[in-house]
Amino acid sequence: MTQGTGIMMQQRAGRRTTWLLLLPVLVFLAVFFLVPLGQVLYFSVMDPTFTLHHYLAFFTDDFYWRVLFGTFRTTAIVTAFSLLLSYPLSYAIVRLGGGFATAMLLIVAMSFWTSFLVRTFAWMVILGNNGPLRAILATMGWTPPPELLFTRFSSTLAMVHLLVPFMVLALYSVMKKIDYTLVRAAISLGATPFEAFRRVFLPLSAPGIVNGCTLVFIMCLGFYVTPVLLGSPREQMIAGLIGTQIEEFLEFGEASATAVILLCVTMTVFAIYNRFVGLDKLWG
Amino acid sequence: MNAFAGRMEGRQGVTGSYLEIRDLVKSYDGYQQAVRGISLAIAKGEFVSFLGPSGSGKTTTLMMVAGFEQPTAGRIVLGGREIAPVPPHKRNIGMVFQNYALFPHMTAAENVGFPLRMRKRPAAEITRRSREALAMVGLADFAGRQPRELSGGQQQRVALARALVFEPDVLLLDEPLGALDKNLREHMQVEIKRIHRELGITTIYVTHDQTEAMTMSDRIAVFSQGVVEQFAAPLDVYLRPATRFVGGFVGDSNFFEASGRTGMLEVAGLGTLSLPQAPVSASGRYDVLVRPEAIGLWRGSGDRAGHCVVPFTVTALVNYGDSVLLIGSSGDLSLRARIPFMLATDIREGTALSLSWRHADMHCIPA
Numbered sequence: 001m002t003q004g005t006g007i008m009m010q011q012r013a014g015r016r017t018t019w020l021l022l023l024p025v026l027v028f029l030a031v032f033f034l035v036p037l038g039q040v041l042y043f044s045v046m047d048p049t050f051t052l053h054h055y056l057a058f059f060t061d062d063f064y065w066r067v068l069f070g071t072f073r074t075t076a077i078v079t080a081f082s083l084l085l086s087y088p089l090s091y092a093i094v095r096l097g098g099g100f101a102t103a104m105l106l107i108v109a110m111s112f113w114t115s116f117l118v119r120t121f122a123w124m125v126i127l128g129n130n131g132p133l134r135a136i137l138a139t140m141g142w143t144p145p146p147e148l149l150f151t152r153f154s155s156t157l158a159m160v161h162l163l164v165p166f167m168v169l170a171l172y173s174v175m176k177k178i179d180y181t182l183v184r185a186a187i188s189l190g191a192t193p194f195e196a197f198r199r200v201f202l203p204l205s206a207p208g209i210v211n212g213c214t215l216v217f218i219m220c221l222g223f224y225v226t227p228v229l230l231g232s233p234r235e236q237m238i239a240g241l242i243g244t245q246i247e248e249f250l251e252f253g254e255a256s257a258t259a260v261i262l263l264c265v266t267m268t269v270f271a272i273y274n275r276f277v278g279l280d281k282l283w284g
Numbered sequence: 285m286n287a288f289a290g291r292m293e294g295r296q297g298v299t300g301s302y303l304e305i306r307d308l309v310k311s312y313d314g315y316q317q318a319v320r321g322i323s324l325a326i327a328k329g330e331f332v333s334f335l336g337p338s339g340s341g342k343t344t345t346l347m348m349v350a351g352f353e354q355p356t357a358g359r360i361v362l363g364g365r366e367i368a369p370v371p372p373h374k375r376n377i378g379m380v381f382q383n384y385a386l387f388p389h390m391t392a393a394e395n396v397g398f399p400l401r402m403r404k405r406p407a408a409e410i411t412r413r414s415r416e417a418l419a420m421v422g423l424a425d426f427a428g429r430q431p432r433e434l435s436g437g438q439q440q441r442v443a444l445a446r447a448l449v450f451e452p453d454v455l456l457l458d459e460p461l462g463a464l465d466k467n468l469r470e471h472m473q474v475e476i477k478r479i480h481r482e483l484g485i486t487t488i489y490v491t492h493d494q495t496e497a498m499t500m501s502d503r504i505a506v507f508s509q510g511v512v513e514q515f516a517a518p519l520d521v522y523l524r525p526a527t528r529f530v531g532g533f534v535g536d537s538n539f540f541e542a543s544g545r546t547g548m549l550e551v552a553g554l555g556t557l558s559l560p561q562a563p564v565s566a567s568g569r570y571d572v573l574v575r576p577e578a579i580g581l582w583r584g585s586g587d588r589a590g591h592c593v594v595p596f597t598v599t600a601l602v603n604y605g606d607s608v609l610l611i612g613s614s615g616d617l618s619l620r621a622r623i624p625f626m627l628a629t630d631i632r633e634g635t636a637l638s639l640s641w642r643h644a645d646m647h648c649i650p651a
Contacts, residue, residue, distance in 0.1 A: 184352055185385035187373045189399035190450065196373075199398075203389050 044256035054257035064241075064258075068265075071238040074156060074227075075220040081160045082167040082216050083209065089164075090171035090208075094178075105172070112165040120226045123158040124149065127230070155231030159220055166219065167212040174208030207277070214273045218266055238262050302328035302486055303349070303454055308358035310344050318344045320510035321358070326503075329484040331477075333497035336507030337533070345507075346456055346490050351375050362453060373402075378447030378485075379456040383463065384439045386431040392418065392442045393427035399450040417449040418442070420479065437468045444476070448483065455480075455487045461496065473500055494534045498522065506530045522575075528649050531573045536609075538579075538619055540572040542648070549648065553617040554592055559643050569651040574641055576609065579621035581628075582640035593640040594619070598633055614639070 044054055058064045093101045111119070126133055127148040137145040148154055178201060186196035224239040231237070236244065238258065245255035303326040310319040319341040326332050334342035347353040349360060351372030360368050367375055386395050397414040405413075418424050421441035431439055440460060447455060457476070461469045477500055480487055491497050497504045498518045505515045506529075514526035525531035528539065542551040549557050551572055582593055594614040602609040608628040610621045621639050631637070 179383070179385070181381050181383060181385045182387060184372075185379070185381055186387070186398070186402075188350055188352075188377065188379040189446065190373050190376070190402035191398075192373055195402060200387055 040256045040259050042256075043252050044260050047253045054253045055261075057254060058257055058261060067236055067238055067241050068261075070235055071221060074152070074159075074237060075217055077156055078159045078163060078220045079213050079216045081156070082163050083213060085160065086164050086167035086171055086212065087205075087209075090168050090175055093168075093172055094175040095180075108165045108168050111161075112169075116162055116225055119162060120158055120229050123154065123161070123226075123230055127154050127157075149230065151232050152235055155227040155237075158226050158230050159223055162226060163216045163219060166215050170212030170215055171205065171208040174211070175205050178204045210273070210277055214269065214277075218269055221266055221269070222262060301325035302330075302363060303488075304359075304361040305345070305349070306359040306361070308345065308348060308360065309356045310341070310348060310353060311356045314356075317356075317510055319348070319355075322510075322512050324505055324512060324515055326486060326488070328486055331480050331487045331489065331500060331502045333501040333504045334488060334490045334507055335492070335494060335497040335504050335534070337492055339509075340507035341510040342490050342505075342507040343458060346458055346488060349454070349488065350377055350379050350456055376450070376452050377454045377456060378450070378452035380440075380443045380447045380458065380460045382459045384431075384436075384443040384460075386439055386442055386446075388431050390431075391427065392423060392429050392431070392434065395431070395442055396446045396449050398446065403450060413449055414445075417445040420448075420482075421445045421475070436464050437472060440464065440472060441475070444479065448479070448485070453486065455485050457487065457489045459490055459492070461491075461493075469496075476500065498534070504534075506533065508533070524647055525573065525649060528571045528573075528651065531571070531647070531649060536576045536620060536622065538574045538576060540574070540617070541651075542570040542572045544568055544570055544648075553615055554594070557592070557643060557646075559646060559648065561644070561646070561648065571649045571651050573647040573649060574645060576620040576622040577607075578645035579619070579623075579639050579641045581623055582638040584638075588640055590643050591640045592643065592646075593638055596621070596637055596639045598631060598635045598637070600633060601628070601631065 045051065047054065089104065093104050125131055128134075129147075129149065131148075134145040134148060182200050182204070183196045186200045187193060191199060222239050223237060224243065227237040228240045228243060231240070239262070242255045242258050242262070245251045245258065303324075305322055305324045305326075308319055308322045309317055311317045322341070322345055324332075334346060336342045344353060348355050348368075351367070351370065355368055358368075359366055362375070362377075386392075387398065390398065393411075393414050396417050397410045400410040400413060415424065415427065418427055421444055423438060423441050423445070426434060426438060426442075431442070434442065443460070460476075461472050464472060473496060476489075489497070489500060498521075501518055503515060503517055504521050506513045506521060508527075508529045514521055514530045516524075516526070521530060521534055525534065531537050531539070540551045540554060542549045544550070549559055549570065549572065551557055582588065582591075587593060594617070596610070596612055596614045596619060598610050598612040600611040602611070603625070606625055607622050608625055608631070610619075610623065610628070610631065612619060619639065
């Protein structure tokens with residue numbers, strides 16, 4: 001045997017090992033992700049024979065359009081507020097460093113590790129009819145205090161709270177790599193501190209903004225628990241709508257079609273991101 | 285000389301102190317001082333190096349001149365104006381940073397145009413002056429490149445053009461050549477000197493490289509532990525160091541302990557010498573410096589007028605190609621002598637020989 005074929009055999013063996021190591025996760029994904037997904041696709045077009053009327057129903061009904069539009073609007077608002085809150089926080093973490101940064105990152109990570117459900121229930125208590133927030137508003141002279149729970153306000157607030165950690169980490173991972181000497185250089189060249197921030201730091205942190213917004217936008221689009229538990233029943237988001245279609249109307253076909261539409265919308269956002277940024281950069 | 289250099293030239297001419305640092309102190313914790321009372325007067329158009337090991341306060345001093353650090357005490361006067369209270373963006377001081385600090389999201393031309401844009405110059409003027417500044421550093425054809433598409437030396441040139449394009453009053457360079465390899469570094473040294481000559485701009489150059497400071501500067505300020513040990517022309521610093529630290533930091537050195545009597549020096553291991561440059565009223569302790577390259581082989585026998593002659597045993601040789609450093613001892617004295625390679629071909633470890641040097645090459649430093 002020549003040396004060349006020996007190396008080729010080795011490479012082939014190495015590749016085989018790689019595939020063997022990948023096998024469990026591939027099987028897992030196939031059984032628990034691809035198969036159910038295929039089923040959803042199947043249900044959305046078979047009733048009991050091939051038909052597109054679930055999709056037609058969705059696109060011809062004003063109600064569905066309103067839900068889709070509402071979902072986008074809520075998602076956009078949540079993303080915008082997450083960014084507005086997270087940017088100064090991430091900036092402060094990167095700039096101040098030390099104990100402050102450690103404390104803030106720990107808080108962010110802890111809320112990261114606490115279940116969405118737990119935090120959603122916490123908001124139910126805080127915003128509830130007999131909750132502390134209404135009591136505080138009442139003592140400040142707002143009588144009777146406004147209904148907070150089961151409104152668009154409550155679900156938006158809670159979703160911002162749930163998604164801020166994702167935004168902070170996305171921003172932080174980009175910001176901490178920005179060489180602050182660049183800002184100093186800008187100032188030495190005559191830029192006011194604000195101009196230096198606007199012309200140098202902000203553009204260099206743009207990848208973090210894009211990443212964070214994409215992440216939050218996609219997560220928010222498919223949010224189920226929080227809008228269902230905290231939001232107004234009259235202003236459902238699309239994931240909640242799917243739940244209702246199944247639980248209350250047993251409309252598996254329509255629910256499946258809605259799910260496929262949601263998936264397509266999400267994939268479109270991903271595709272736009274991939275086109276301009278690259279998917280491999282999403283997690284920093 | 286291009287148009288840019290021509291415009292800058294009209295700005296020089298005033299002599300005397302232009303940038304004056306007076307009793308400057310910087311303390312970060314209110315207890316330890318990074319800079320402990322520095323005073324320097326720099327003339328207009330002068331090229332001054334701040335030379336010293338890391339942590340000696342040279343960069344801190346530079347940052348106070350630039351405005352990125354606030355002095356704890358003391359004054360910085362530029363062109364008759366106290367600038368300590370002036371924020372950095374209003375100081376009109378050009379600065380080149382250690383790692384170039386080019387804006388990665390802008391082209392070379394946009395980087396160079398940045399200070400002009402901040403000064404709200406008309407677009408046509410920005411384009412023209414950026415082009416002139418890039419031409420001055422030899423990068424006229426690279427205007428559209430991103431910084432990452434440029435080599436280290438080219439990035440350095442862009443940084444230099446950017447720091448000069450707005451015609452600053454002072455140019456500060458913070459170890460600008462540290463990241464470049466040796467050949468490129470020497471090339472950039474020549475380049476920076478040429479630009480300094482053409483523009484006549486007052487320049488402070490921070491470095492820990494003594495060769496760089498020696499070759500480029502009009503004067504060198506040697507920093508150690510937050511104070512300036514000596515502020516003088518390169519040859520003075522080299523031949524007549526003010527302190528033992530300066531003698532040891534700049535160049536290679538032999539030190540002898542000595543005690544003075546009127547007009548005479550009692551030098552350990554060498555006996556009593558009458559040195560013309562010895563302090564007349566000398567009665568105290570001294571360090572006597574002899575540079576290794578001032579020491580030569582002595583093939584004669586007996587004494588030599590106006591010279592010290594000592595027996596010497598070689599313990600190690602370091603071959604630099606053009607010269608050889610002999611390390612060894614003469615009795616209790618450790619000595620280093622640097623002699624031309626051609627004279628050292630027969631010398632091995634263990635060779636015994638005689639060394640000599642002129643009394644005039646011995647420099648006395650009060651201990």
